[in-house]
Amino acid sequence: MDTKQEVAGRRMGPVGSDNWHAMLDGAETILREEGHAALTSRRIAEQIGVKQRLVYYYFRTMDDLIVETFRRMSARELARLSAARESAQPLREIWAVCVHTADARLVSQFMALAHRIDDLRREVVHFIDASRSIQVEAIAEAMERSGTKSRVSPAGLTLLATSVALAITRESALGITTGHHDVRTVIFALMDDLEPG
């Protein structure tokens, strides 16, 4: 994690260094608290106490920085999902990860940015594919182990669960709660069948 880069003859800062991480931390904070409009090189520099020029020493463009921010975050999230997958109660743990760590605001900012930044869109697609794979495996295994029959395939159940998890976090952030409790009850009843104990 100390690879120096050189792009088109320009000296670049080491990937994975303290400043590098600090800048991504700053980007995350700004995105979460102020939104994409405030995510500028100057704002990031101010946030972590360096000069604006330094941002361009570590990242070739602002878009690069944004993509890297998402990449680091999604890697972290996938690691959490993998860990949950291998826990004693995979389904409940995965549900907890989906509901508690997916910051709805951050997600909406990245989704909007993915519209414009092709590399980011590719990363988003990769993240959704990868996380869904983990979830589908977990559900398929739980169905087999518990002998539960369902009209819905593991892939279908996964889409259902992730959809409502995201909707619940998004709406909660907006102060909307209609139907949330009822859906949670259904999800937990389903998990009681699939993952007893």
Add this chain to the structure above:
Amino acid sequence: MDTKQEVAGRRMGPVGSDNWHAMLDGAETILREEGHAALTSRRIAEQIGVKQRLVYYYFRTMDDLIVETFRRMSARELARLSAARESAQPLREIWAVCVHTADARLVSQFMALAHRIDDLRREVVHFIDASRSIQVEAIAEAMERSGTKSRVSPAGLTLLATSVALAITRESALGITTGHHDVRTVIFALMDDLEPG
């Protein structure tokens, strides 16, 4: 629809006039095709063939224009939902409205902007509340009429359906289709029970 306004002594263009609508049309198009970053007064003026100054004759600020764009669009959407609600097959019609007209890109742009613009966030909350009311009523009535029993309340079913409808449109736009077919099958099976014919 011809109310002239005056704000802080500044002459303002008539709400509902041709130019007023043209500007909102332009804003929608730009948001859909280029994203929020491209939504500027200059870009809108260019889009509809007027000078940039005119945008500020019809709208006090860009944020006002954005809020108005969402307001007009959500009113249109609510009208569609109401019409679907009173059709022969309300559930199927409402599902069609949710899946086909909710442009996932536009939604993500507005959600991201709502982070920053308080008035927009209020409009978004109002829209979600209003549309959900219509949907819950439709489902409750269908359950009663068909005598269908369900573990899930109408509000819960509504949240489930709207969540997956949005997820399906969003993911389709990204080229992801895992589980989509299976979930659609479940939804349609459910509607076969609730709304025979």
Add this chain to the structure above:
DNA sequence: GTCTATACACCGATAGAC
């Protein structure tokens, strides 16, 4: 009503010193 012209702030990105 619609325009020209413009003030002013801020942004991304780079050159080059230390």
Add this chain to the structure above:
DNA sequence: GTCTATCGGTGTATAGAC
């Protein structure tokens, strides 16, 4: 590695003529 300084561009918004 980190900095000062700066260029060129673009954004919001307003004053005031026609």
